[in-house]
Amino acid sequence: MDVDTGIDDALALVYLLSRPEVTIQAITCTAGNVGARQVALNNLALLELCGRQGIEVAVGAEVPLQIPLVTTEETHGPQGIGHAELPLPQQAISPRHAVDVWVEEVRARPGEITGLITGPLTNFALALRREPELPRLLKGLVIMGGCFNYQGNTTPTAEWNVSVDPHAAKEVFAAYRGLPEEQLPLVCALETTERIEMRPAHLRALAEAAGAEDPELVLPDQPEGLRSGSSNPLVACLSDAIRFYMEFHRLYDQGYVAHMHDAFAAAAAAGRTSVTARLATVDVETDSPLLIGTTVADYRGLWGLPPNARIVTGNDPDQCFEELISSVGALAAGLRTGPARC
Structure with a gap:
């Protein structure tokens, strides 16, 4: 996983942790929603919350390839996890750079690793400069990014992850030109990820799936910033994060919903949700x-x-x-109850 965690990245990570058939080999972090080191701390804290210490978390690029970094705390909160407050993790950030992780892990396991990138493509572009054979060495690649014949969510024509580092995205797509169809990246762009609208009823259903004692009510008429009272720590964390995301979407006249772009991409990478796809030649405007x-x-x-x-x-x-x-609920059900704070 290469991420800029981020509320929807957080749900993507928790979802993959909930899948028994999925092994997360490593998590690499790039600047995007928040700074790269905050991304790493978020991932480590989420791993500990889910009882999954020991997965390597490495920091990579802290700025885009050619343009200044822009982060979006107004969308994801000061830590990147909305209203949730993640404690400082006990596990340390890996001494390896994210580019070294990409190159070394994929070289060691050719044809075995699926890459999932839910943030800007900076780390992967730098890894391709180091090892141009990565597209052939990977089992597959899933990218959340871009929009095609569809309004952007950052500018009228640009999606967030690509807009943070368009030069990296351009390099990544160029590296895949001419490869066999089965090796081409699966691109989850806004026109399908914005269909994954999480609503208050979904959070209530998640708490029910987790066996939480009380209903999880995140409702549009409640005060902004209201914190969860759930005794299940994972339900409380996700509820507090996603409430912030719903408040943000409402502020921009999109309704009291949260677009779970990255969680959809994670489910697609795991082969657990249905998709149809169309071949295309993709390029990115950088000038x-x-x-x-x-x-x-x-x-x-x-x-x-x-x-x-x-x-x-x-x-x-x-x-x-x-x-x-169902999957995240089952993971949450296995966690001990505790204070209603993430």
Whole structure:
């Protein structure tokens, strides 16, 4: 996992921890939603909350390749986890750099590792500079990023992860040009990830799946910043984080919902949610001040270049939420009860 945790990254991580058939080999951290070191602390604290210490968490790029870093605490909160307050983790950040983790782990296990990138593509672009064979050495790659014939969530044409480091995204897509279809990255872009709208009823269902004693009520008429009273520590943490995300979406007239972009990408990477995809040749605009970060897909071969991506064109939000709630709920049910604070 390469992440910029982040509320929806947090749910993606917890979901993958809940899947018994999934082994998280390592977590690499890049600056995006918050700074890279805060991302690492968030991941380590979430691992400890879920009883999964021992997974390597490494810091990578702390700035984009060519442009200044912009973070988005207004979207994800001062720590990146909304209203939740994560304690400082006991496990230390890895001494390895994220690029070393990417290259060394994939070289050691050719054809075995699926990469999941839910933040800016900076770390992976730097890893490709070090080892250009990574696309052939990986079992697969899933990217949450971009938007195609769809409004951006950062500029009118650009999605957040790509807009943070468009030059990295451009390098990554170029590295996959001409590879066999089965090796091309699966791209989960806004037109399908924004269909994964988490609502108050989903949080209530999550608490029920976890066996929590009281209903988990995150409702639009409640005061902003209200903290969960759940005795289940994971339910309380996710509830406090996601409430912040719902408040943010409401502020921008999108309703009292939370778009779980990264959780969908994680379920797709695990092969646990249905998707349809379409081959395309993708490029990223890096020069125009008006359009920087725009992802462009050529579906018809007009550029005369081979495909370099499989763009998700269809998904099933109801099935995806059934998967997320049942799996994360089962993980939460196995955690001891404690103070209603993350």
